[in-house]
Amino acid sequence: FRVRHNRLVYISDMECFKEILCSTQQVIAGLEALRGENRSLLESLQGVMENHPAPQSGSVEQEKSSIICQSLERIELGLSEAQVMMALSAHLGSLEAEKQKLRAQVRRLCQENQWLRDELASAQQRLQEREQDMVTLEEQNRHLQFMLSIRKYDQEEPQLDDKNTSSNKESLDDLFPAEDEEQSQMSQPHHSSAAAAAQQGGYEIPARLRTLHNLVIQYASQGRYEVAVPLCKQALEDLEKSSGHIHPDVATMLNILALVYRDQNKYKEAANLLNDALTIREKTLGMDHPAVAATLNNLAVLYGKRGKYKEAEPLCKRALEIREKVLGTDHPDVAKQLNNLALLCQNQGKYQEVELYYERALHIYQSKLGPDDANVAKTKNNLASCYLKQGKYRQAESLYKEILTRAHEKEFGSVEGMKQ
Numbered sequence: 001f002r003v004r005h006n007r008l009v010y011i012s013d014m015e016c017f018k019e020i021l022c023s024t025q026q027v028i029a030g031l032e033a034l035r036g037e038n039r040s041l042l043e044s045l046q047g048v049m050e051n052h053p054a055p056q057s058g059s060v061e062q063e064k065s066s067i068i069c070q071s072l073e074r075i076e077l078g079l080s081e082a083q084v085m086m087a088l089s090a091h092l093g094s095l096e097a098e099k100q101k102l103r104a105q106v107r108r109l110c111q112e113n114q115w116l117r118d119e120l121a122s123a124q125q126r127l128q129e130r131e132q133d134m135v136t137l138e139e140q141n142r143h144l145q146f147m148l149s150i151r152k153y154d155q156e157e158p159q160l161d162d163k164n165t166s167s168n169k170e171s172l173d174d175l176f177p178a179e180d181e182e183q184s185q186m187s188q189p190h191h192s193s194a195a196a197a198a199q200q201g202g203y204e205i206p207a208r209l210r211t212l213h214n215l216v217i218q219y220a221s222q223g224r225y226e227v228a229v230p231l232c233k234q235a236l237e238d239l240e241k242s243s244g245h246i247h248p249d250v251a252t253m254l255n256i257l258a259l260v261y262r263d264q265n266k267y268k269e270a271a272n273l274l275n276d277a278l279t280i281r282e283k284t285l286g287m288d289h290p291a292v293a294a295t296l297n298n299l300a301v302l303y304g305k306r307g308k309y310k311e312a313e314p315l316c317k318r319a320l321e322i323r324e325k326v327l328g329t330d331h332p333d334v335a336k337q338l339n340n341l342a343l344l345c346q347n348q349g350k351y352q353e354v355e356l357y358y359e360r361a362l363h364i365y366q367s368k369l370g371p372d373d374a375n376v377a378k379t380k381n382n383l384a385s386c387y388l389k390q391g392k393y394r395q396a397e398s399l400y401k402e403i404l405t406r407a408h409e410k411e412f413g414s415v416e417g418m419k420q
């Protein structure tokens with residue numbers, strides 16, 4: 001109401017000011033006309049006085065002339081005052097225009113200030129929400145680490161039992177881990193040399209994807225694929241918007257999503273994603289990068305699950321070449337890849353190559369990890385299985401005796417001491 005009242009007062013003052021200005025202009029016009037008339041009268045009187053220089057008439061004319069001169073002086077004074085008023089009005093008009101301009105700027109600044117206040121409040125609210133999300137994610141991450149440590153011990157024994165079965169086609173999962181399993185094994189204490197080599201030439205999941213990676217593993221292990229898959233797809237979309245499609249982090253997310261699809265037996269979708277990830281990593285990281293070997297490894301797992309051993313074998317061989325080049329020919333991860341390759345060849349009946357791969361892997365494990373390492377027993381067990389399939393029973397028997405003797409000595413002591 002006050003603003004409206006002030007506006008009405010301002011309008012009324014402006015109308016009065018305009019009336020005064022208009023009246024002043026009319027007065028100036030009248031004074032100028034009157035000045036012209038007086039000047040013409042003065043000129044006529046001066047002409048009469050020049051033509052009739054008589055004393056009596058001259059005195060009257062002089063009196064009239066003096067009166068007209070006084071009138072002209074007053075007219076000039078009035079005109080000068082009117083011009084001052086006009087100049088003053090023009091100055092006041094410019095001041096009023098500047099005042100209106102400043103008022104408009106003040107209103108705009110007030111609006112911008114209010115907008116900034118709203119933005120600040122919204123940003124503070126979003127910050128609080130993100131802090132709450134961070135606390136939740138940290139708690140989930142701690143829970144996930146605990147669950148993963150439990151799963152590792154729960155899954156060790158069934159893997160050994162699976163290898164002792166007499167099925168024709170052995171599972172690739174036990175000897176052919178996926179990329180995320182390899183990285184977890186590299187961080188274990190008994191793989192200190194492997195971890196050092198991996199730090200020099202290996203590949204780890206980027207920090208900004210590690211929490212998401214752990215969440216996806218947790219949801220997938222619980223069978224909650226309806227949560228894990230959209231989570232991966234949204235992260236993949238965000239990465240492509242921020243970094244473009246040809247980026248190592250995009251390839252990492254493609255690998256994670258492919259492993260989730262593989263667990264759902266969606267092998268076609270998983271293969272497409274892994275091939276895309278392989279192309280990206282070859283372009284961005286180089287043909288001989290450990291991440292390329294990991295992707296080749298995952299592709300070989302996928303083909304092995306589908307029984308496509310011929311397609312999986314060259315992928316596994318190329319992964320082996322990369323690991324040998326980066327880690328050295330006697331690294332435990334190279335032995336792991338040799339086991340993978342031997343298993344693929346065994347499923348194709350290439351027993352001569354199988355023996356060579358297993359023997360080389362066994363030598364690496366024994367020299368680098370010691371005779372009591374679990375991988376030594378696993379590799380001996382696989383080689384003995386290969387001997388059995390070829391009818392080489394004496395060689396198989398010898399290996400099985402070595403495995404059982406070593407296990408007995410670790411658990412109960414020397415076998416000879418027990419006999420005595």
